[in-house]
Amino acid sequence: MAINSTQSLMTTWRKCLPAALLMGALVVVSHPLQAEALDQIAVVVNSEVVLYSEVQQRMQMLRASKANKNLAGADLTRAAVDELVTERLQAQYAKENGISVDDAMVDRAMESIARQNRMDMRTFQAALQKAGISMTALREQTRRKITADLLRKQIGGSKVAVSDREVNDLIASQSQKITAGERYRLQHILVTAPNGATIEQVNAARNKAEDLRKRVANGEDFSNVAKQFSDNNAANNGGDLGWQAADALPSSFVRALSLMQVNDISPVVRDQNGFHVLKLLEREGGKRALAAESRVRHILVSTQKYPPAEAKQKIDAIYQQLQTGAEFAQLAKANSDDPGSAARGGDLGWAKAGQMVAAFEQAMNTQALHTVSQPFQTQFGWHVLEVLERKQADQSADQIREKATSYLGGRKEEEQYKAWLQSLRNGAYIDYRMQGAAPNLQLK
Structure with missing residues (x-):
């Protein structure tokens, strides 16, 4: 060939x-x-x-x-x-x-x-x-x-296949470089299990920490949980550690923080003092990768389901209803041919750059907030959309994981090829x- x-x-x-x-x-x-x-x-x-x-x-x-x-x-x-x-x-x-x-x-x-x-x-x-x-x-x-x-x-x-464990291990090994120059405002929960504790005491402490992490991850107030159950000195302040420089924190904390975004809850972190749970309240310094994201809802009339002329007539009718005050979510539930978003009133959630097809992304990026776009066509059919929110999102963690995965995949391919x-x-x-x-x- x-x-x-x-x-x-x-x-x-x-x-x-x-x-x-x-x-x-x-x-x-x-x-x-x-x-x-x-x-x-x-x-x-x-x-x-x-x-x-x-x-x-x-x-x-x-x-x-x-x-x-x-x-x-x-x-x-x-x-x-x-x-x-x-x-x-x-x-x-x-x-x-x-x-x-x-x-x-x-x-x-x-x-x-x-x-x-x-x-x-x-x-x-x-x-x-x-x-x-x-x-x-x-x-x-x-x-x-x-x-x-x-x-x-x-x-x-x-x-070649690269596991999450391999990616995490590589990132952990480079966490000091990744977090160089960063400062964090943290909340903290500690369940003590110092050196010399029995296996039973260590296991009990680990189970307690995992349970506390689950509670705060599910929405329970971190400050209240820290005041009630944390063994550290900051418990009375809701576990607030204030601002901490990355190079002043334990390496176990830095490894977890290297992939966290603001408001994330860390996995349970183990060190010589016991088991820790961290919440990242704010971050500053260092080199962060920020990118625009938009929260969008849309209505799709599929050109695979309807003949082209009929699909265009239908989307025009929907657009006219929206212009005269019809409720977007109700029209999406009743008319959209995108079943996943239709059930949520057309809501697609937060969309990153490059996530949508070109014509959709162009409309998404140029449409004024809280206004409905004119009908436009993609390979899927005819759409109208509304941009509900825009923000600058921290995509550093995603980029770090992508780079680590690419590096490990390339190294494995090279080893395999040499063999x-x-x-x-x-x-x-x-x-x-x-x-x-x-x-x-x-x-x-």
């Missing part, structure tokens, strides 16, 4: 061969070798060969890369050979499984490399020729790099004929 070019793959290839690296390859001419040495076989990979000349060109490019500045001698040779062997194995696997990269995709990648070096293709080709680098060889190397990226996505892309490459090597015939080419260790 031929794979068409995509911007993401072009970006990946540019990472594989950054402009600075290629420029180094253009200006550093490889050491002269005897003609017979260039034609010798460095490695046999199944039924294909890697030549000395290929190894020398790859070593030249590695020397120009800052990431490999400490490589020299046998280590540089092994690194070059390792890359070439891996590319051959990947290309062989791709061919066997019907994965190919078309010439147009390679053309676009080569043009991108030339642009990064601030050259047009004619100048780029002349520079390669002057440096003794074959355009044909570079095109094939580019093709193999793109193929490797396609394989990486195919092998690891859809199989797959190692299995590919283990099943291959590889004959190292060039001195110093054989790896000392397994594939890194």
Whole structure:
């Protein structure tokens, strides 16, 4: 199956061969070798060969890369050979499984490399020729790099799973950085279980703390619960700890606060003094990610349920009723084809940027508060909407979780892909004929 070019793959290839690296390859001419040495076989990979000349060109490019500045001698040779062997194995696997990269995709990648070096293709080709680098060889190397990226996505892309526990653990490990410069106004409940308490005492304290947390999370007044049941000195003040800097709080508190928003109740936090429950009343300082949110209600007339002309007539009639004072919630319950929101009088709750389809979001963002929009169409049908509230919401916690999930997923994909490459090597015939080419260790 031929794979068409995509911007993401072009970006990946540019990472594989950054402009600075290629420029180094253009200006550093490889050491002269005897003609017979260039034609010798460095490695046999199944039924294909890697030549000395290929190894020398790859070593030249590695020397120009800052990431490999400490490589020299046998280590540089092994690194070059390792890359070439891996590319051959990947290309062989791709061919066997019907994965190919078309010439147009390679053309676009080569043009991108030339642009990064601030050259047009004619100048780029002349520079390669002057440096003794074959355009044909570079095109094939580019093709193999793109193929490797396609394989990486195919092998690891859809199989990794990241658990909430893994995300929470990563965030906890970085909580000091996440909360740097922040201050909090907190309420606090403590159920003591100091070091030296018996297992029975610890379990009883934990159960009590969980019960108290459940009560305040379900709406019971935090101050009253703290006054009645908390063991800390601030209990008489309803557990109010006042303003506290993040770097002055116990690390167990900071880990919980890193993902909390104002008015959130923390999970039960354990430390050497016992079990704690926190409520975040206010936050200031640090770097927070604020974004606009709108609370919206709407009425939908589906164009799948009604013919287009009839759907438009129906939404116009509903709009006219709203203009003459009809109650929005009642009309939504009686007429909306969005069953989830219709039961709530059309209420969709709070909507974040990017959560709604484009036409709906545009209407939502431009409509004045407490006014009804004119009918507008999306792929679902015809709508009217009313914006009930707008606010700047703290989305830091969501963004932190998204970044942590993406990081962990990428790391798992990389580990999985490396394991797959190692299995590919283990099943291959590889004959190292060039001195110093054989790896000392397994594939890194």
